[in-house]
Amino acid sequence: MAEPILAGVAESELGETPDRNWLDNAAIATVRALEDAGCSLGDVDGVAVAGGNDYMPALVLSEYLDLDEPSFLEGTEIGGSSFEHFCGHVRDAMTRGEADVVVVAYGSTGKTGPGRDQSLEETHPIDGFVRPTGLFRPPGAYAMAARRHMHEYGTTEEQLAEIAVATREWASMNPKAAQREPITVEDVLESRQIAEPFNLLDCCLVSDGGGAVVLVSEEKARELDVPEIAVAGVASTSTHRQDISEMPDMTTTGAAVTGPKAFDQAGITHDDVDVAEIYDSFTYTALVTLEDLGFCEKGDGGEFVSGGTTAPGGELPMNTQGGGLSYCHPGHFGVFVLIEAARQLRGDYEGDRQVDDAEVAIAHGTGGVLSSSSTVVLRREA
Amino acid sequence: MSAPVEDRREEWDGPVPVPTGATVPFWAGALEGDLRYQECDCGHCQLYPRAVCTACGAEDPPFEDSEGVGTIYTYTVCHVPGEPGFGDRTPYVVGAIDLAEGPRLLALLDAEPADLEIGAAVGVTFWRVSEEAAIPVFAPE
Numbered sequence: 229m230a231e232p233i234l235a236g237v238a239e240s241e242l243g244e245t246p247d248r249n250w251l252d253n254a255a256i257a258t259v260r261a262l263e264d265a266g267c268s269l270g271d272v273d274g275v276a277v278a279g280g281n282d283y284m285p286a287l288v289l290s291e292y293l294d295l296d297e298p299s300f301l302e303g304t305e306i307g308g309s310s311f312e313h314f315c316g317h318v319r320d321a322m323t324r325g326e327a328d329v330v331v332v333a334y335g336s337t338g339k340t341g342p343g344r345d346q347s348l349e350e351t352h353p354i355d356g357f358v359r360p361t362g363l364f365r366p367p368g369a370y371a372m373a374a375r376r377h378m379h380e381y382g383t384t385e386e387q388l389a390e391i392a393v394a395t396r397e398w399a400s401m402n403p404k405a406a407q408r409e410p411i412t413v414e415d416v417l418e419s420r421q422i423a424e425p426f427n428l429l430d431c432c433l434v435s436d437g438g439g440a441v442v443l444v445s446e447e448k449a450r451e452l453d454v455p456e457i458a459v460a461g462v463a464s465t466s467t468h469r470q471d472i473s474e475m476p477d478m479t480t481t482g483a484a485v486t487g488p489k490a491f492d493q494a495g496i497t498h499d500d501v502d503v504a505e506i507y508d509s510f511t512y513t514a515l516v517t518l519e520d521l522g523f524c525e526k527g528d529g530g531e532f533v534s535g536g537t538t539a540p541g542g543e544l545p546m547n548t549q550g551g552g553l554s555y556c557h558p559g560h561f562g563v564f565v566l567i568e569a570a571r572q573l574r575g576d577y578e579g580d581r582q583v584d585d586a587e588v589a590i591a592h593g594t595g596g597v598l599s600s601s602s603t604v605v606l607r608r609e610a
Numbered sequence: 611m612s613a614p615v616e617d618r619r620e621e622w623d624g625p626v627p628v629p630t631g632a633t634v635p636f637w638a639g640a641l642e643g644d645l646r647y648q649e650c651d652c653g654h655c656q657l658y659p660r661a662v663c664t665a666c667g668a669e670d671p672p673f674e675d676s677e678g679v680g681t682i683y684t685y686t687v688c689h690v691p692g693e694p695g696f697g698d699r700t701p702y703v704v705g706a707i708d709l710a711e712g713p714r715l716l717a718l719l720d721a722e723p724a725d726l727e728i729g730a731a732v733g734v735t736f737w738r739v740s741e742e743a744a745i746p747v748f749a750p751e
């Protein structure tokens with residue numbers, strides 16, 4: 229089976245982009261990622277895009293970039309984990325020889341763009357059950373799951389806060405991060421209440437922006453002068469979609485399924501993982517995902533993240549760009565975990581920002597309200 | 611069972627359910643104070659209402675009346691309104707309720723946050739929010 233090479237990565241401007249729409253941001257990220265890979269638009273024969281405000285996003289972006297009859301088109305929407313999910317489909321296409329240069333792109337105007345439609349749609353029967361409760365989604369949905377985890381395992385708000393604190397430490401070294409002032413556990417606990425047990429600093433940012441990665445075949449990679457970062461394992465699943473109450477067990481996510489599969493494909497164990505880029509829409513998202521991926525026993529996540537385990541210099545460097553909690557979060561954060569994982573494996577940074585000798589990275593996406601999970605293992609080839 | 615149905619149409623500014631397809635019997639029951647769920651001939655119980663049984667695939671599994679009691683699986687206290695019409699209501703409580711018959715349901719919890727705990731027994735009442743529908747709201751027993 230082919231192992232696609234992650235040859236280029238880039239963001240568009242992050243934060244506020246009032247003069248851009250989602251498509252502009254996706255396109256800008258795409259051309260920058262292609263440049264990073266040493267490719268041009270004319271090389272592209274595949275496009276995978278999710279999260280745009282359009283029901284035919286792959287066609288829209290292909291047209292916008294004036295791609296010449298791309299052979300690979302992907303627009304599967306599984307929320308924030310879509311981009312990790314795409315990596316598997318790209319691998320399949322490259323194994324069949326269908327594509328050599330695929331762009332995986334995302335763009336959003338989550339911060340300055342129009343709000344969501346407030347009318348109660350009739351497209352899904354569950355909307356009539358969920359929306360009249362007034363639940364603030366997604367934070368309230370994740371908060372309910374976090375509360376259940378606290379009930380079953382004794383996880384504390386202080387432990388959840390440790391994740392925000394460690395993530396901010398990483399953000400303090402990233403000039404692109406929106407929030408860079410160091411914070412303490414007390415700062416998190418004293419920040420404004422959003423949906424108990426979450427305070428403001430348990431919740432991700434809301435940003436505009438886009439991101440893209442370029443995946444190329446092994447043959448194409450040999451033509452390019454780029455470090456070879458291989459997609460060594462990919463797996464995806466889902467447990468539910470619209471309503472957190474449809475999640476069978478709110479303390480266990482689909483990562484418990486996708487983690488072992490992706491690790492097995494890549495032939496790695498947890499000890500091999502040098503850096504973890506784990507979707508952190510909320511502090512709890514990262515905590516439960518670490519457990520489900522097997523970095524600690526189920527229920528021990530709170531203990532595991534305490535004491536700076538995921539901070540710079542810690543045992544498991546996590547969300548080294550500052551994560552959705554402090555760097556950016558334009559809605560579907562999954563493309564950004566791939567970008568950062570690749571940069572760490574390439575050794576793009578200096579000083580404490582760079583994880584020493586990083587050879588294996590995990591990029592994990594989560595979508596919906598803890599609904600979808602996709603795990604990617606990336607490996608730097610010697 | 612038949613639970614109280616309070617008429618809240620005058621004061622309700624929130625989203626209102628639109629009965630459609632398989633959900634029509636549920637919302638019709640709610641107007642009468644009955645909390646209905648689907649119980650298939652195969653024994654599987656489910657909510658939200660669907661056109662098929664998720665266990666055996668039978669079409670249009672029949673509805674039964676729930677006892678209207680259950681326990682709190684989890685809950686959150688919302689300090690930020692998640693929908694139009696909820697701005698004056700904060701903080702308010704939303705719970706995931708495990709009905710005695712099995713299905714889990716998201717619903718408003720009409721209670722003081724300090725009085726709540728996971729596993730506590732709750733019972734249903736209904737708030738009528740439109741001509742077509744009353745929403746289930748739970749309170750500690």
Ligand SMILES: [Zn+2]
Binds near residue numbers: 650652663664671
């Ligand atoms: Zn059945």
